[in-house]
Every structure is written in structure tokens, then in C-alpha cells.
Amino acid sequence: MRKLLVIFSVFLYVFKGYPQDIDKSLKYEMKILERLVIDITGKKYPKVFFDGVGENKIRMIIRFTTIKMVNNISKADFVFIKNKTRKYNAIKPTIALDFASVKNCDFCIGVFSWRNGRPILILFKENLQKFDIVLPKEYKYYIESKKYIVGKK
Amino acid sequence: MNLHSKKRKFIYLFSLLIVSFFIYAYMYTLVPVLENKLERRIIDISTKDIINTITKTVRKNMTEGDFLLSVLYNPDYRKKLKDDLSIFLSKRLKNIFLIYKDNDNRYRYLIDTKTSEDPVNLLFIPLSEERSILEKLFVEKKTQFEIHKEVSTIGITYYVPILQNGNIKSVLIADFSFETLQEIKSLISLVQKGILASSGVILVILIIAVYYFYRNVILKQRAYIDSLTGIYNRNYLEDIRDVIDLNRYVVIMLDIDFFKNINDTYGHQVGDEILKGIANLLKENLREDDIIIRYGGEEFLILLKKSRNDPEGKWSLQVAQKLLHKIREYKYRGINLTASVGLNLDTHKARNLIDAIKKADITLYKAKRHGRDRIEIYKEIKDSSKDISLAELKDIIESNQIVCFYQPVINIKDKSVLYYESLARIKYKDKYLSPVNYLDLIKGTFLYFKFTKLIIQYNLEILKKFPNITVSLNMSPSDFLNDDIIGMLKSVGKNIVQRLKLEILETEDVHNYNTLKSNINKLKEFGYDIVLDDFGAGYVDFYYLTEIDARYIKVDGSVIKKIPYNQQYYKLTKHLVRFCKDIDKIPIAEFIENEEIHRILIELGVEYGQGYYFSKPLSIDQITNRFPS
Structure with a gap:
């Protein structure tokens, strides 16, 4: 009986705080990002370089999507940036994870953020063409000219 | 279980x-x-x-x-x-x-x-x-x-x-x-828990209710089912008697013939198996809508549902015929079985189910009397002057409105009177009705024994009043099984006993032969002369003949009246007379209706007889005037 109690306590300790079910919004975001990167790169396990993205966010993306993180931007298929500046100038299709980063990002093909509790994704027509990226027609709704976005938050 | x-x-x-x-x-x-x-x-x-x-x-x-x-x-x-x-x-x-x-x-x-x-x-x-x-x-x-x-x-x-x-x-x-x-959701959750809890309580109550309902149904079913045959018993009849729509049913009473003999001969276990077999046979040959009830020992009550095409229920006659045929075919260990059926088609005329059953039962006894293995259909007596109800009969018996008529049993050679057969009558609508009109109505009830006792009492008074005459009383076997009647007969004074003869009728099945025999023989020892009535018409005559020490044997009228033109009956009478004499009994011929029969009976050596040729039944005053002692 005592053994059983010990085993049960250990079990409870090990699984304490284990995320049995991640937040619905986060799940929703991960689903969108995964789908977007796969559709853009055409790869099932795309390699992504994170520029200025918070550690928590990266951990979640790696854990709940098929996206693989690379530490060398030259090896990446894709880049996520956040926090206004893009440190590396390698020519890779990039998605900004905030509106502020879009303005000075020449390689940004779009922006993904949250507004009024809803995810917002806008893809830039000009930059998609620049990278010869052709997306399925479901993305039509999200494709806009970058001019509309610059200056807005 | x-x-x-x-x-x-x-x-x-x-x-x-x-x-x-x-x-x-x-x-x-x-x-x-x-x-x-x-x-x-x-x-x-x-x-x-x-x-x-x-x-x-x-x-x-x-x-x-x-x-x-x-x-x-x-x-x-x-x-x-x-x-x-x-x-x-x-x-x-x-x-x-x-x-x-x-x-x-x-x-x-x-x-x-x-x-x-x-x-x-x-x-x-x-x-x-x-x-x-x-x-x-x-x-x-x-x-x-x-x-x-x-x-x-x-x-x-x-x-x-x-x-x-x-x-x-x-x-x-x-x-x-x-x-x-x-x-909002937590508020709803509270409400939801409330709903679930109350639903749970309702569910538990419902399950308990369903449990008790089924338990009640099963218990009721057990109470309604005959444990031997698996068909309904009389408890069920009590339950449906007030709710059944009689117009939609025909009542059939079916009784296995000579079932007592089967029990006595083969044992009760065989009897039980036969009852089970017959019950199954009925179930197999009737519809689900028909109600089969074990009414008595070997008596089955069938409430046969009328079809729309046959509102009078005539088709039930075919059903009854089929059942009798199936019963004849059914042979348990080679034992031949027959049954008698009383059919009441006029259920719409009955006051209630019990009345309809009673009528079918009366008809069943009629089928038994007429030779068994047959169907009798209940007929309303059209002559309303003779159509007496049970209630009216009860009033008549309880107010002692009973008289007896007397028919002399005569020495057919010298015309001297041996004794007078007492024949009970009740006065109803200015007519004297003979027992054939009403006896079946009260058979098996306390009224029947009361009726018998009144007849005995009546004749005892007559014997006191007319000290020179001898009378006979008609008694059914069940009368000899009734302690009150036996006691009454035993309390009669010896001088009266010598002038009182007891005629045993063969009108019904007897289930207790030993008691019957013992009681009759005790009365014989007490001084009563025993007369065996209706000899040659029934089936158990030979039992009475051998086991009961009767002095007289009455050859049945159905035999006597045919002797002038039927050689078989002539010979039968001849041999019966010889047989009676051989066993030291005195034969009495019934139904002497004419000179021809009288002549033949003298030729055959019959000494005593009765019939319209000599006198029809008359009141005591008329008969004593006509045959002065």
C-alpha cells in the first residue's frame, strides 16, 4: 500500500504542470503559422530562422508544429522576425510577427499578429511576386499591397 | 427457480x-x-x-x-x-x-x-x-x-x-x-448540475416505479396463472369479469370426460400430465385473443373472441368441434380421451360474465347427460312461463312454495299400488314446473340441498298424513354425500322409514364413490328401500348394481317405450328382466304408455311398472282418491 502511494506521488510530481491541453488561441496561431510556412516553402518540415522572436514563442512553434529551427540563417527556408529590426540581411522570405517590424523589412512577404483577440494575417502582393511565391487560392483574401499596411498598426 | x-x-x-x-x-x-x-x-x-x-x-x-x-x-x-x-x-x-x-x-x-x-x-x-x-x-x-x-x-x-x-x-x-x-458558463454549470441532479432523482424514482410496476405485473401474473397448466386460473376471471365486453366473446365450457376414472386408474401424475397436454392443445389451437382459463379440476373455460365477419359467433361451433377432434386424437400413453362442450353463443343476453358462464356450464351438464363427447349449445327457453330466473327460484325455494305430485308404481297384473313416486314441482306463473326446467340452475349451490331437504320434509308430512301409503323420493348422488341430508333421513322414525323408498338418479358424475356407497348402504341398513332409477340409460349403472344393495331396479323409459317396434330393445328388456331376477332384484318398468307395452311387459314377466297408461303424476288428494288403499 505504501509503495503504491509512493508511485502515485511520483507520478503526480512528474506530470505536475504538464501541458495536457495548450491554450486554444495558441493552438490556433500555431496551426496558421505551420500551414502558412508549409504552403510558402512547399516543405513538410520547413527550416526556420527566428530573428528577434521571444524564446517562449519559439519553443511553442517548435513543439506544436513541424517547423524546424535553424541557427544559421543561410540554412533556413524561411524567417520569422519581431521587434522592428531585422539583424540579418540574408535574402529569405520573411514573415513579421508584429506590424512595427514591417516598415523596414524588405524581405517581408507578410505580417502575422493579433488584433482584437483575432489573428490577423496579411500577405504582401509585391514581395510574394519578388520571391516567386504562388500560394493556393484560399490565401486570396489575405493578399494586399504593402502600401496599405505601412504606417498602420 | x-x-x-x-x-x-x-x-x-x-x-x-x-x-x-x-x-x-x-x-x-x-x-x-x-x-x-x-x-x-x-x-x-x-x-x-x-x-x-x-x-x-x-x-x-x-x-x-x-x-x-x-x-x-x-x-x-x-x-x-x-x-x-x-x-x-x-x-x-x-x-x-x-x-x-x-x-x-x-x-x-x-x-x-x-x-x-x-x-x-x-x-x-x-x-x-x-x-x-x-x-x-x-x-x-x-x-x-x-x-x-x-x-x-x-x-x-x-x-x-x-x-x-x-x-x-x-x-x-x-x-x-x-x-x-x-x-456565465459557471452560472450555467450550476444550473446544469441542478438539472442533472434533479434528472438523476427523477431517473431513480422512475427506475423504482418501473421496478415496482413490473414486480406488480409479475406478481399479478403469478396469481393469475395456473401453476400446473400455465393457463389462466379463476383469479384472472375475477379480474376481468367486470371489464370484459361480453358481446365480443362466445363462452365455451369444456370438460374432459371420465377424468376421475383416469385419475383413479392411472394415478394423479398421469391426470396432471393429461391436463397439461390438454391445456397446451387448447393454446395451440386457439388464438392469442382467446382467453383460456382452468375453471375447475378438468373443466376449461374458453372465452372465444368473435370475428367481425361472424358477430353471432357461429364459427365457435366449428372451433369447439375442432377442439373435440383434437382431444380425441390426443392420446396420452394410449389413453383415449373425449370431452364435452357447453357453448353459450348468446352472451349478449347474459347479465354478466358469470351469468354467461353459468349458462355455458348448464349446457355442459346437458352434454354430459346426453352421452358426453359432444357439444351442446345453450338455448334460451322460449316459453317465458317456464323461463325462471335464479332469483325467482331462490325466492320460491326460500318461501317453500314447493309441492310434490305422485305417480303410482303398480303391479301391472293386479293393478295394486306398490308405492307412489314423489315428483317435485314448483308453482310458477300458474304452472307447475318439473325439475327439468330449473334444476340445472341451482345444481351445486346451497339452494339445491335446501330444495332436497324441503322435498324430504314435504313427503314426511304426507306420510304422516296418509299412513297407508308408501312413497319414493328421487335423490341425486350428491344428496347422499350431504351430511345434513343423511342426518335428516336418519332422524326419521322407523314406521315412516318402512314407507319411504329412496330412488338413486344417475344424473351427474360422482367423485367420491366410497362415501356414496357407504352412505347409501348405511341408509339401507337403517331400513330404507333403495331403488336404482333410469337403469339402461347411463354409464355407471353397473357400479350401482354391484356395489349398492338396491331392492328395485327401474328400467329406463327410453328402453321401455321402444319395445313394441324395436326387437333390440325388446331383447334388451327381456334380458334385463331376467338379469334382475337372477341377482334377486325387482325390475320396475318406466314409461308404460299404452296397452301394447303393458301386454309385452306381462309377457316378459315384469311385475311392476309406472306410466301414463296407469296414471300421470297427480296431487296427493287426486291420487289417493283414484287409488284408494
Whole structure:
């Protein structure tokens, strides 16, 4: 009986705080990002370089999507940036994870953020063409000219 | 526990499970629906007022010009509207914004109260669950709301169409926080728990009710089923007697012939097997709608449902014939079986079920008397002057309105009177009715024995009044089994006993031969002369003949009246007379109706006889005047 109690306590300790079910919004975001990167790169396990993205966010993306993180931007298929500046100038299709980063990002093909509790994704027509990226027609709704976005938050 | 009861228990449990399952399934589908309805209702009640106020604020700000164009191209107007709407933002009401639909059917922001930026024309991307709601809103032009399931950033959202001249210019979107939704949900959860708890209580009560109902049904069934044959018993009859629609049934009484002999010869176990076999045979050959009841030992009552095509129930005669045929075919260990049937088609004329059964029962006894293995159909006596009811008969017996007529038994050579046969009559509607008109009505009841006792009493008085005559009393075998009657006969003085003869009728089956024999022989020892009546007409004559020490044997009238023109009956009478003399009994011929019969009987050596040739039954005064001693 005592053994059983010990085993049960250990079990409870090990699984304490284990995320049995991640937040619905986060799940929703991960689903969108995964789908977007796969559709853009055409790869099932795309390699992504994170520029200025918070550690928590990266951990979640790696854990709940098929996206693989690379530490060398030259090896990446894709880049996520956040926090206004893009440190590396390698020519890779990039998605900004905030509106502020879009303005000075020449390689940004779009922006993904949250507004009024809803995810917002806008893809830039000009930059998609620049990278010869052709997306399925479901993305039509999200494709806009970058001019509309610059200056807005 | 036998197999039958196990099966019944299984069926009961299975039914209970099925019922529980359906109740559970119903609750399982009902609770979420109720929950959903309740949730939406509570949300609507708790948020409607604020949404109405916000909507009024927008409408109050609307100018005469196009609302959409005003907002799109007039930053000051936009700012004023935004400031007015911002007032409503709170911890609960997280976002208030306006969107519009562009020419490419894409939704774009007009005003967003949440940020300091001006997001006009920024693409609004609805959640996938919102798309259909917005489409619906543009079709129905009515306010909608949604409880979000995809995200936890917002809980409830209202979508209010901003209409101008009947056209939707914009959509006001107001998001309540996820926490607000959680608060409402916890409130609903409380209600839900309440519903579930009360449902549980109702379910338990229902299960208990179902349990007791089935238990009651099973107990009732047990009480109604005859344990030997598996068909209904008389308890069931009690239950249906007041509710059954007699017009829809024909009553059949079926009795296995000579069943006592089977029990006596082969044992009760065989008797029981035969009863089971006959019950099965009846079940197999009748329909589910017909009611089969074990009415007595070997007597079955069948309530045969009339078909629409045969409202008179004539078809039941064929059914009864078929049953008799099947019973004849049914041979348990080679034992030949027959049955008698009394059929009452006129159930609509009966006062109630018991009355209808009684009539079928009377008819069954008629079938027994007429030779068994046959069907008799009940007929209403058309002569209303003879159609006496049981109630009337009871009154007559209880008020002692009984008389006896007397027919002399005569020495057919010298015409001297041997004794007078006493024949009971009741006076009804100015007529004297003989027992044939009413005896079956009271047979087996206390009235019958009362009737017998009154007859005995009547004759004892006659014997006292007329000291020179001898009379005989007609007694049925059951009279000899009645202690009161035996006691009464034994209390008669010896001088009267010598002038009183007891005639044993063979009118019914006897089940207790030993007592019958013992009681008759005791009366014989007491001094009574015993006369065997109706010899040659029945089936148990030889038992009486050998076991009962009778002095006289009456050769049945059905034999005597045929002797002038039927050689077989002539010879039968001849041998019967010789046989009687051989065993030292005195034969008496009944039904001497004419000179011819009288002559032949003298030729055959018969000494005594009675019949209309000598005298019909007359009152005591008439008969003593006609035959002075």
C-alpha cells in the first residue's frame, strides 16, 4: 500500500504542470503559422530562422508544429522576425510577427499578429511576386499591397 | 427457480436496461441542448442592454449623408464616433469596432476603439466560426451573437448591422471577454448540475416505479396463472369479469370426460400430465385473443373472441368441434380421451360474465347427460312461463312454495299400488314446473340441498298424513354425500322409514364413490328401500348394481317405450328382466304408455311398472282418491 502511494506521488510530481491541453488561441496561431510556412516553402518540415522572436514563442512553434529551427540563417527556408529590426540581411522570405517590424523589412512577404483577440494575417502582393511565391487560392483574401499596411498598426 | 421464471426475470431486467438506456440517451441529448439554449438565453439577457445602448450611440451619431462614406472619408467624424464608443469599453467589454465590406467582399476596419491608431481600411480577418455569422447577418440584417470556441482571447461577440435606408453600411462588433463567458458558463454549470441532479432523482424514482410496476405485473401474473397448466386460473376471471365486453366473446365450457376414472386408474401424475397436454392443445389451437382459463379440476373455460365477419359467433361451433377432434386424437400413453362442450353463443343476453358462464356450464351438464363427447349449445327457453330466473327460484325455494305430485308404481297384473313416486314441482306463473326446467340452475349451490331437504320434509308430512301409503323420493348422488341430508333421513322414525323408498338418479358424475356407497348402504341398513332409477340409460349403472344393495331396479323409459317396434330393445328388456331376477332384484318398468307395452311387459314377466297408461303424476288428494288403499 505504501509503495503504491509512493508511485502515485511520483507520478503526480512528474506530470505536475504538464501541458495536457495548450491554450486554444495558441493552438490556433500555431496551426496558421505551420500551414502558412508549409504552403510558402512547399516543405513538410520547413527550416526556420527566428530573428528577434521571444524564446517562449519559439519553443511553442517548435513543439506544436513541424517547423524546424535553424541557427544559421543561410540554412533556413524561411524567417520569422519581431521587434522592428531585422539583424540579418540574408535574402529569405520573411514573415513579421508584429506590424512595427514591417516598415523596414524588405524581405517581408507578410505580417502575422493579433488584433482584437483575432489573428490577423496579411500577405504582401509585391514581395510574394519578388520571391516567386504562388500560394493556393484560399490565401486570396489575405493578399494586399504593402502600401496599405505601412504606417498602420 | 424454474426456467420460466428465470426467463421472465431476464426479460424484466432487459426491459429495465432498455428503458434506462433510452432515458439516459434522451438526457444525454437533451442536457446539451438545454444547456446551449440556457447559455444563449442568459448571455442574451445579461448583455443585450449594453449592446442596445452602443447601437443607439452609433445611430445617434449617424448623419443624413452616407454613413460608410462619412466614416471612411471624414477623420473628425471617425474620431468623434470612436470617442463616443470608447466610453463603453470595460474589463468585460473588451473590444468595440466597426467594419465594412469592400467591393471584393473583404471586411475592413472602419473604427477600432481599442487602439490610438486609426486602422481604417485595415483588413479584418474573421475567425473561421465568424465567417458564416457575418454572411448570415448580411442576409438576415439582424443582430447575431457567437460564443467563441476557437480562441480564448475573446468570449462572446455581438454583430450588429448598422442599417441606413435598409442597407447594411457597417457592422458593429462588440467582444466580451473570455472571463465574462467563463462567469456565465459557471452560472450555467450550476444550473446544469441542478438539472442533472434533479434528472438523476427523477431517473431513480422512475427506475423504482418501473421496478415496482413490473414486480406488480409479475406478481399479478403469478396469481393469475395456473401453476400446473400455465393457463389462466379463476383469479384472472375475477379480474376481468367486470371489464370484459361480453358481446365480443362466445363462452365455451369444456370438460374432459371420465377424468376421475383416469385419475383413479392411472394415478394423479398421469391426470396432471393429461391436463397439461390438454391445456397446451387448447393454446395451440386457439388464438392469442382467446382467453383460456382452468375453471375447475378438468373443466376449461374458453372465452372465444368473435370475428367481425361472424358477430353471432357461429364459427365457435366449428372451433369447439375442432377442439373435440383434437382431444380425441390426443392420446396420452394410449389413453383415449373425449370431452364435452357447453357453448353459450348468446352472451349478449347474459347479465354478466358469470351469468354467461353459468349458462355455458348448464349446457355442459346437458352434454354430459346426453352421452358426453359432444357439444351442446345453450338455448334460451322460449316459453317465458317456464323461463325462471335464479332469483325467482331462490325466492320460491326460500318461501317453500314447493309441492310434490305422485305417480303410482303398480303391479301391472293386479293393478295394486306398490308405492307412489314423489315428483317435485314448483308453482310458477300458474304452472307447475318439473325439475327439468330449473334444476340445472341451482345444481351445486346451497339452494339445491335446501330444495332436497324441503322435498324430504314435504313427503314426511304426507306420510304422516296418509299412513297407508308408501312413497319414493328421487335423490341425486350428491344428496347422499350431504351430511345434513343423511342426518335428516336418519332422524326419521322407523314406521315412516318402512314407507319411504329412496330412488338413486344417475344424473351427474360422482367423485367420491366410497362415501356414496357407504352412505347409501348405511341408509339401507337403517331400513330404507333403495331403488336404482333410469337403469339402461347411463354409464355407471353397473357400479350401482354391484356395489349398492338396491331392492328395485327401474328400467329406463327410453328402453321401455321402444319395445313394441324395436326387437333390440325388446331383447334388451327381456334380458334385463331376467338379469334382475337372477341377482334377486325387482325390475320396475318406466314409461308404460299404452296397452301394447303393458301386454309385452306381462309377457316378459315384469311385475311392476309406472306410466301414463296407469296414471300421470297427480296431487296427493287426486291420487289417493283414484287409488284408494
